[in-house]
Amino acid sequence: MITIIDYKAGNLTSVKLAFESIGQKVKITDNAKEILQAEKIVFPGVGAAKAAMDNLKSLNLIEPIRKVIADGVPFLGICIGMQVLFEKSEEDGRTECLGILPGSVKKFKTSDKMCKIPQIGWNTVKITKQHPIFDGIEDESEFYFVHSFYPACSDKNNIIGQTEYAGSVFASAAGHKFLAAVQFHPERSGRIGLKLLENFSNWDGD
Amino acid sequence: MLTKRIIPCLDVRNRKVTKGVKFQNNVELGDPVEMAVAYSDGGCDELVFYDITASAEERPIDIEMVRQVAKAVHIPFAVGGGIKNIEDMREVLLAGAEKVSVNSLTVQNPNIIAEGAKLFGSQCIVLGMDPVKVEKSGKFPSGYEITIQGFRTRTGLDALEWAKRAEGLGAGEIVVNSVDADGTQAGFEINLTRMISENVGIPVVASGGGGTEQHLIDVFTEGKADAAIIASMIHTGKFTIKQIKDTLTAAGIPIRRKW
Numbered sequence: 001m002i003t004i005i006d007y008k009a010g011n012l013t014s015v016k017l018a019f020e021s022i023g024q025k026v027k028i029t030d031n032a033k034e035i036l037q038a039e040k041i042v043f044p045g046v047g048a049a050k051a052a053m054d055n056l057k058s059l060n061l062i063e064p065i066r067k068v069i070a071d072g073v074p075f076l077g078i079c080i081g082m083q084v085l086f087e088k089s090e091e092d093g094r095t096e097c098l099g100i101l102p103g104s105v106k107k108f109k110t111s112d113k114m115c116k117i118p119q120i121g122w123n124t125v126k127i128t129k130q131h132p133i134f135d136g137i138e139d140e141s142e143f144y145f146v147h148s149f150y151p152a153c154s155d156k157n158n159i160i161g162q163t164e165y166a167g168s169v170f171a172s173a174a175g176h177k178f179l180a181a182v183q184f185h186p187e188r189s190g191r192i193g194l195k196l197l198e199n200f201s202n203w204d205g206d
Numbered sequence: 207m208l209t210k211r212i213i214p215c216l217d218v219r220n221r222k223v224t225k226g227v228k229f230q231n232n233v234e235l236g237d238p239v240e241m242a243v244a245y246s247d248g249g250c251d252e253l254v255f256y257d258i259t260a261s262a263e264e265r266p267i268d269i270e271m272v273r274q275v276a277k278a279v280h281i282p283f284a285v286g287g288g289i290k291n292i293e294d295m296r297e298v299l300l301a302g303a304e305k306v307s308v309n310s311l312t313v314q315n316p317n318i319i320a321e322g323a324k325l326f327g328s329q330c331i332v333l334g335m336d337p338v339k340v341e342k343s344g345k346f347p348s349g350y351e352i353t354i355q356g357f358r359t360r361t362g363l364d365a366l367e368w369a370k371r372a373e374g375l376g377a378g379e380i381v382v383n384s385v386d387a388d389g390t391q392a393g394f395e396i397n398l399t400r401m402i403s404e405n406v407g408i409p410v411v412a413s414g415g416g417g418t419e420q421h422l423i424d425v426f427t428e429g430k431a432d433a434a435i436i437a438s439m440i441h442t443g444k445f446t447i448k449q450i451k452d453t454l455t456a457a458g459i460p461i462r463r464k465w
Contacts, residue, residue, distance in 0.1 A: 013302040116409045122462040123208045142462040146329045188282045
């Protein structure tokens with residue numbers, strides 16, 4: 001059973017349908033008790049980091065999320081769900097985030113006006129460290145991205161995949177103990193994205 | 207490297223994909239869900255569905271079709287045609303579409319772009335525009351006027367001014383569908399696409415006129431498009447997406463190669 005945290009940060013339909021298509025049972029919840037009992041957690045999200053953090057606070061989900069991560073429940077952050085795991089984000093001036101991964105979230109900056117922001121589309125992920133979520137996925141496969149801000153991971157040991165855009169090479173995938181996080185959208189990344197979600201579904205955290 | 211997107215367009219009428227020239231003489235091509243799966247498996251990067259008769263028939267968009275597509279394919283897809291308000295947008299997105307494409311509606315009510323972007327995020331809101339070539343003038347400095355309602359109605363809006371305004375309101379992408387090139391397979395309207403792409407900061411999707419692989423190469427290089435919509439050239443079976451991608455790759459265009 002995959003538990004998807006619903007903290008009102010975007011549409012969860014595609015994440016739910018993607019897991020269902022690989023035969024997983026899915027529960028969508030904003031209930032702390034259900035999150036604390038989950039076997040595997042997916043933490044998705046689109047939109048702004050500040051709105052995401054505000055929602056997590058008002059739903060009283062920050063402590064439950066810290067607890068399941070500390071307890072070693074396999075956890076997958078996607079997009080904004082990856083960004084808020086870092087210490088802070090430049091979005092909306094400065095937004096304090098969960099601080100589970102060392103580093104911050106920065107805005108793409110470029111003087112090349114043909115380089116559009118947000119980045120929308122399929123970009124390459126260079127696998128920098130083998131991780132169970134990448135099992136059977138070829139290096140430099142493309143995944144679907146939609147974002148204006150990117151994670152700057154200050155502990156290099158946590159970087160498992162990198163992507164280049166707007167002159168920055170950033171951590172498009174991170175892993176630390178039982179936690180994995182991706183900036184791209186595996187649920188929108190076709191067969192290769194589904195393979196990553198399947199790998200996560202089969203991952204016991206080792 | 208971010209790759210250029212190839213986006214098949216499926217014009218749907220009564221749950222069948224059709225193709226016409228300049229919205230006329232439509233012929234049925236097949237089932238939208240089956241075609242979506244075939245193109246997704248074939249390597250397309252995204253899909254767009256237009257419910258082409260929803261507006262004219264004053265009926266809601268075929269939401270059941272959107273649900274079935276969302277179950278069957280796991281790449282981004284946009285849905286347009288027949289979206290009248292925020293509730294319609296919400297319904298389409300909750301059914302599993304990544305984006306909604308709005309066109310005529312936004313000319314009548316530009317604020318719907320801002321409202322949609324605020325509620326669902328800019329990345330969900332695609333502005334579709336149908337510019338037609340006109341004499342350059344004080345009223346139309348870009349030399350293109352926006353048309354709506356399937357090219358039938360002129361709006362008096364200059365295409366470039368409208369594109370910039372839509373960006374300011376929060377549109378996440380702009381589909382530039384050339385009225386003059388639509389359905390001709392004679393090539394995208396390069397100058398129009400480049401002019402819009404160079405003057406907005408959001409991705410521009412070229413549409414209308416794609417007939418050969420060279421047309422795609424031209425629109426991605428000279429036309430500076432971030433993505434291109436194609437229809438006839440693949441619906442007729444003349445090209446496969448794989449063939450197109452092989453040719454574009456050989457021409458040095460960054461293209462998604464693994465799927």
